[in-house]
Amino acid sequence: MADADPLDIASTPSRADILEACDCADQKLNEISEKFDFLLSLSPTNTPEAMQCWFDNGCEGDPDFHYRELDFDPAEIRRELHAIELSGLHEPLIEGLLLEKRHELDLQLTLLENRCSKDFLLASEQLYGAVSDELYDAAKAILHKVKRSKRDRQVVGAVELLEHAQLIIARYQHHDADFQPELEIRDDVTGLLVSYPKLYIDADARVSKRRVDPLLSHELSIHMVTGFNGDCQDFSIFETGLAGYEEIQEGLGVFAEWAVGGLYASRLRLIAGRVIAVRAMLSGADFTECYRELRMKCGMGQRTSFKLAARVYRSGGLAKDAIYLRGFFRIMQYLSEGGDLSPYWMGKIAPVHVPVVEKLSDAGYLKPPRLIPEFLSRPDAKARIDDYVADPSPDKWLSPEPTPESAAS
Incomplete structure (x- = not known):
């Protein structure tokens, strides 16, 4: 047997060298992602004022939304993004994750470059996907079957939400x-x-008292906890989120609302209405046409219809809002098939990444999650989840309206 070529041995990187190279590339990607707040940059700063003005003017035309001035140059950030060397990391699993993330960041920068232009919508659909006929029909069925409930007159504001x-x-x-x-x-x-690590609360927030725990279970126990667990990993990409993570993150968020018994009729109808609005927008409807469909055909309230349309038409048409119902369907299907949610607590990942995450964990590249969503240890939530897994049915998705006694407690 011939002796090994010493030059080949010398050129084989050690595990420490591989980790250092991957960590360096990961950190550079993280530095890029921290240079802009994607959703904040795309969201109007004057929604309440624009809504009132639109109503005063007869509910016609496009609302006059205002946006933050970008304090960065997307083209310059893109040049920095593609200057990051991602080939030859000698760890194909991590290299693949970083390449996917670079592509997603590139798409986000394209959206920021094209705010309020006709090119925005195309990039938005590429990033978040279209609304399938199956999802659209399911949303319509929910709006048909799930009737509007009475408005809860007990509401809390921003200070109570913070507390x-x-x-x-x-x-x-x-x-x-x-x-x-x-x-x-x-x-x-x-x-x-x-x-992450910030939770922004609308100063004008008015939330039904019964919705406070489900809402914060979504925002804190899913988005914030997975952000924290991802931040505790050696690779920051698990905190900022692997490519395509948002759909399952929002699905987990809605799952959290359901698990704590707070996926009430108004909320389930709302996320179904978002699908209808995105489909209308992608099909060419303007703001007013979408608003009227939500009001007349879906039975949404006046202010709810406006706010829902405003989310979908922000910056030129953001297709993101369809992912809440789509992601929730995927989670409930996953549970019905005996799926284990544990990998999703390690950071912000997509379903396609579960096998990769398990391999990286077995190889010692990833750590166990430091926190698990606290609602999973609640007896009522555990019983609700166990019952669904034993006998899955969409009829169990809707949370019963609380009685006056339980609502007051």
Whole structure:
């Protein structure tokens, strides 16, 4: 047997060298992603004012939305993005994840470059996908079968939301003191928005009291916890999110709402309405036509229809809102087939990445999650999930409306 060529041995990188090269490329990608806040940059800063003005003017035409000035040059960031060397990392699994993420960041920069232009919509559909006939029909069926419920007159505002969020955070900090989300009430966001490690709360927020726990279970126990667990990995890509992670993240968020018993009729109808709105937008409907479809055909309220259309038509047409129902369907299907959610707590990943994550974990590249969503340990949530797994049925998705006694407790 011939002796091994010493030059070949010398050129074979060690595990430490591979890790260093992967970590260097990962950090450069992370530095790029931190140079812009994607969703914040695409969201209007004046939704309440634009809504009132639109109503005052007879609900015609496009609302006058205002957006933040970009304090960065997307083209310059793109040049930096493609200057990152990702070939020859000698770890094909990690190299593949980083290449996918670079492509996704490139698409996001394209969207930012084309805000409020006709080219925005095309890139948006490429990033988030179209609305299939199956998903559209399912959304219509939900709106037909699930009837509107009475409005809950007990509402809380931004301060109460922040205080409730602090209580949930304290439960997590009992298990891990390093969990330190930043909470901020702002007047330039709509609803709640997580951009790890920050939770932005709309200063004008008015949330049904019964929706507070489901809403924060979605935002904190899914988005913030997976962001934290990803941040604790050696590769920051698990905190910023692997390519295509958003659909299953939002699906897990809706799953969290359901698991705590808070996927009420109004919420299930809302995420179904988002699918209808995205389909209308992608089919060429303008803002007013979409608003009227939501009002007249879907039975949505006036303000709800406007806010839903505003989310979908922001910056020129964002197809993201269809992923909530699509992602929820995928999670419930996954559970019905005996799927294990454990890999999803390690960071922000997509279903296609589960086998990759398991291999990287077995190889010692990934750590176990430091936090698990706290609602999974609640007896009522565990019973609800176990019952669904034993006998899956879409009829179990809708949470029963609380009785006056339970709502007041």
